[in-house]
Amino acid sequence: MKSALVAIASLAAAAPAAAQTAVEDPLLKETVTVAAGAAYVPSYVGSDDYLVVPAIGVRGSVSGFHFQFRGTQASVDLIRNSDPHAIDLQFGPVAAVNLNRTRAIRDPQVRALGELDTAIELGGYVGIAKTGIITSPYDTLSANIxxxxxxxxxxxxxxxxxAISYGTPLSRKAYVLVSGYADFVGRDYGDYYFTVTPAGSVASGLPAFSARRSGMLGWGATALVNLSLTGDLTHGLSMVGGGGYYRVGNRYARSPIVAIVGDRDQFYGGLGLAYTF
Structure with a gap:
C-alpha cells in the first residue's frame, strides 16, 4: 500500500496559492509549509486493527524547485519550473522507509509470525502537471509514476x-485535493509481507500460504481539505484534514493475515495543523 502515513501526511501538500493578487502571482512565491497532526491507520497492510499515530509533512518551493517530505517518504523535483502556468514536467529522486509489520502489531496470530525488518526504499519518479485547466487559473491536474x-x-x-491527483482552491482560504493510485510489487515483496511459511503456520495457527508472485498489491483513493485559519493559503496557519480508502488486491487478499485475521478493505483518516512561511 502506498503508506497511509504518506497519504495522511499530505497535510503539508494541500496548500498551494488560492488566488492572484494585484501585485504578484502567488504561484511564483517561494514557500515552505510544515504540518503535524494525528492519523488513524491500519496496524499493517491488510489489518482490521487500527492505530492512532503521529503524522508530519513538509512541502516547499524554492527557486522553482519543489520538494516534499510526507510521513516516511521524501522526494525532490529536479526540473526547475520557472513558469507555474506552463506544463510542468517532473523528475527526481524518492526515498522511503517501509515500516509495514515492523511494530505495533495488535493481532496475536500475526504477531506470532514475528516482526519484519524495516525496508529502505530508494528510487525516483517522473510526472507531468498542468495548472489552470478547469475551475480557475490555480487548479492543478497531475499524474506521476x-x-x-x-x-x-x-x-x-x-x-x-x-498516481493521479486534482486540486483546486475554493477561495483564498479553502483548498481541496483528491487523488487515486495503485501499487504494483515484485514477487519478493509479496512473499515477504504476505506469505505464511510452514514454521509460521505452526507458530501462529494460521494456514500456510505462498504469496511469492508479482502483481497489483492494491489501489486507493484519498481526499484532503485545507482551511486557512490566519492569513490565506499562501501564508499563515491552516487546518488540514482528510481520509482515504485502500483495497488490497485479490492475490494478496487471499493471504491468511488478510483473509482470516484482517480485512482487504482499509480506511484511514487524519487531522492536523499546517503553517506556511
Missing part, C-alpha cells in the same frame, strides 16, 4: 506506484 527498490535487504524487491 514512482519506482522504488529496497536497499536494506528486507523485502529486497520493488514497488511501482502510478
Amino acid at each position: 514512482t519506482y522504488t527498490h529496497d536497499v536494506a535487504g528486507a523485502h529486497d524487491s520493488y514497488k511501482i506506484t502510478p
